[in-house]
Amino acid sequence: MARKDPAPGLPIGGYCRISEADLLEIRRAVEAGVISTEEGAEMERKGVEKQREDVTQIAEPFGRPVKIYEDNSLSAFKRNVRRPDFDRMVRDLAAGKLAGIVGYDIDRIFRQPRDLERVIDHYETCGLNLIFKTGSGQNYDLTTGDGRFSARLFVSIANKSSEDASRRIKREVQRKAQKGEYHGGTHPFGWRKDDRSKLDHEAAALVRKIVEAHLAGDKIATCMEYLAEAGAVNPNTGKPFTWAGTKTLIYRARSFGIRIYLGEPQTTADGGYVMGDWEPIFTTPEGGPDLDKYEQLVALKAGRSSAGPQEKSSVKYLLSRIVRCGRCGYPMVGKTVWVRGKKSQSFAYNCNKAHPDACGKMGASGPRVDDLIKKLVWAQAVRASKERLLVPEPGVWAREGELKDVEEQIAELKALWAAKKVRAASYVVTLDELEAQRMDLKADRAVHTATPPIRAITPELLKSGWEGLSVERQRIIVRAILKAVIIHPARDGKRGGAFDPARVEPVFA
Template identity: 25%
Template sequence: MTDSTPSPRKAAIYLRISQDREMDGLAIERQREQCEALATYRQWEVVQTYVDQSKSATDRTKVRPAYDRMVSDYKAGAFTAIVCYDLDRLTRQPRQLEDWIDAAELRGLALVTANGDADLSTDGGRMYARIKAAVARAEMERKGARQSAAQRQRAMQGRAPKGMRPLGYATNGDVIPDEAEAVRAIYALFTRPAHPESLRSLARALSGTQDIEGITPRPRHSHVVSKERAQRRIAEGKEPRTIEPDGPWSPSTVLGILRNPRYARMSTYTPKTAQADGGRRRSWRAQILRDDAGEPIRGQWEAIVDDETWWRAQDILDDKDRVTNTSGSTKRKHLGSGLYRCGVCGGKVTGAPRGYGCAGHITRTGPAIDDYVTRVISARLSQPDALRKRKTADDTPETAGISAAIAEQRGRILRAQRDYDDEVIEGRDLKRIREAAEARIAELETERLLQARGSTLAPILGVDDPAAAFQEATLEVRREVIDTLATVTLRPHPRGRKGFDPDSVEIQWR
């Protein structure tokens, strides 16, 4: 035996004051005293004390500078022991705790807590810590559930939801007048009884690639919102995040606007689980909160459209006819009614008895115009490149297939309902099944709505001679083809001129 004493183990003390409610009352000085006492008892040399103030140990996004410094100092070999008051002070992120347990097991780190609940140098202590990690994980999940409940309560009170602001509303729920005007115009043009605008033409009008009276082109909403966010961050002295580029509006964005119950002052709530469900959007209607009498919970904000308009938009969107006939809902006799545009106002022309008209602007004889348009479109379809840019039957799911899938999901809901009535399943199972099926239905409906055009065109674009197929197709299909390929604008008939003048019909390729 020699008389030289072994150099003591180098230890770090980690202290944290948390804002977490259950941790109130334990002053940092008391933590420090107890940790130092424990280090002395173990005959360890305290080389460094790390202190984080008011940092949550649970939230991975919150920065804990002292903790991070301790981690890198440990990796650099500055100490081989850690003393903390309890494991909750050190970390409540299961993964971080696992790392410390591994360090104890594989690299001999000594980790002890002043409250005596863990000593990672023993098997029992490590097992305790692993259980602790599992408990912490469960606690995090419970916390998430609590937050959801708080959000739902917020919505039940009709308070403006958090998250990305919709077009027309500021983050605090106030109406933004010029944006609200755009929203109103979208609803009005989409729901008007005569010649409603399609999602696609509304998107084009917002993008400035098509003139529709009442719609002013505007930057894409996601671009505007990300720019605002960046400005807010700069004002708060934070690093701004990248701004989403501007670009054309998509029909699905317009669809999202038309489906959002918030515009009619209806309060909505999306459960966290649904949000996390692969980014799938639940049916908006399923998100409307209702009171015991089934009436929608009203928001504390101003409505931008009235109930009637909102529900009419839903009916139109739900209407299966729209699926195969996106340019109008009634049977048509004329090729261009509700399709060709007025050269004066840009609105869609109506089918007059012997032609096309827009009140006060133009009256034109029909057959010559239709012949001309048919010839130009046929010529276009004869060019080999006309088809390449378009979807073919191969990459367009058949509408029938989508409809069947929707029917299947509806069947799932009905079966679950029956099982619930028979007390085979619990209410929460019914709810889960219904929500999942509704989410899938919403997804399928969107797909069907947006792709119906593609499948309508499949018989034309999939054949060897599309021009001939076009000429032989039904009126509805021909209309779809024209609408897909071009904008046809009729100018007033030149005065004093006899016969048909091709210059009076403008065909602009999309």
């Protein structure tokens, strides 16, 4: 069956893709200082322009306009990477908006056979003499059997080449991880750009601040504000840290010198961590990596903090859900006070009338209640801190022998495996169970030895006062001293009027 030519004037789709490898070489040269950032950007721009010129030249003999589709820094090999312009080009081709496709080379367009088949399906069934041309000189005419065979063969070879390269790279990265060697990648915040094994002391101090603050009770959002106030920029994005970026920075094992591979800390045969060949941010007084603090973070992330789980939602007002209605006992929440249809700078604690268990008949001035409770709690906290009543030193962890016994069992099991005296199935099952026990015990030890958030009352903080704490930490101290704050009804039974401190009853823990 003879094929018809596409309509006159219908454009050809010109597909361009600067590969990851091309861009990686340029960016590595920038990071190494071989070329400047401006020179790197210019090289990327010229690379894109050159490919556009090549594609336009390939399409020139067909006498049709070229519509450029461009996906840069996107892999055509990785299955989970979506190429928006490639998808748009295929849709336009299927909709009859293109007379065909041209590209610098077939591997710039396809690295996965399934992507090639999407295009072949249309070339075979549309009944048009569509164009498919690359600059390689090979016959990839997708309207003929020979051309489709050549295209399938070459894309399969390109796919195999990418798989081999990916496997070699993964094997090399894994080898480096097991030896604790730095594998490269983006610049990690906290280390110098010119030598990523050495600390950038200013950035490292900021990492210490947010990790200590988080362990002491500050939420990730509050730590993000600390980074923003310091003008810190995420090296991966060139922008201020987001909530997710701040969380990653706080829980990053690299800060403790621990080598990670595929998101998991690498461990040695005896269960210890594989340490990287860079300076850790967190160290013990003796100069070694502070692994106890890392395990405290792991326990906190798993919701096993010594202070109990953190509040899930952000709280703007100090005593929200701590103050309770003296009529119905329901927790009261701080709300902005409106005056003549506009928000004021003040707020009040109100019983929520929308809730079926709340009476909705109680309210009190937020600033006045806060001020009263702050003075009471701070006085108690300072006295307790001086007398060391609130912060007893942790005793000896009672399960140390249990952990040692599990570690000995693991060592014995591995010795039996090395001597070929245990079956593979039994070895794997038993080892998994023992390692799970060890991780559980380590988490329990971290909780036991973690610094409770109440210990945020340091001598330095006593000098700066209550306002030196975030709302989260203020609430932790309040909860450590008070079970609740009851707001009783006014003497005349009415809402409003002058604030009466006698209505506020602290209930001590």
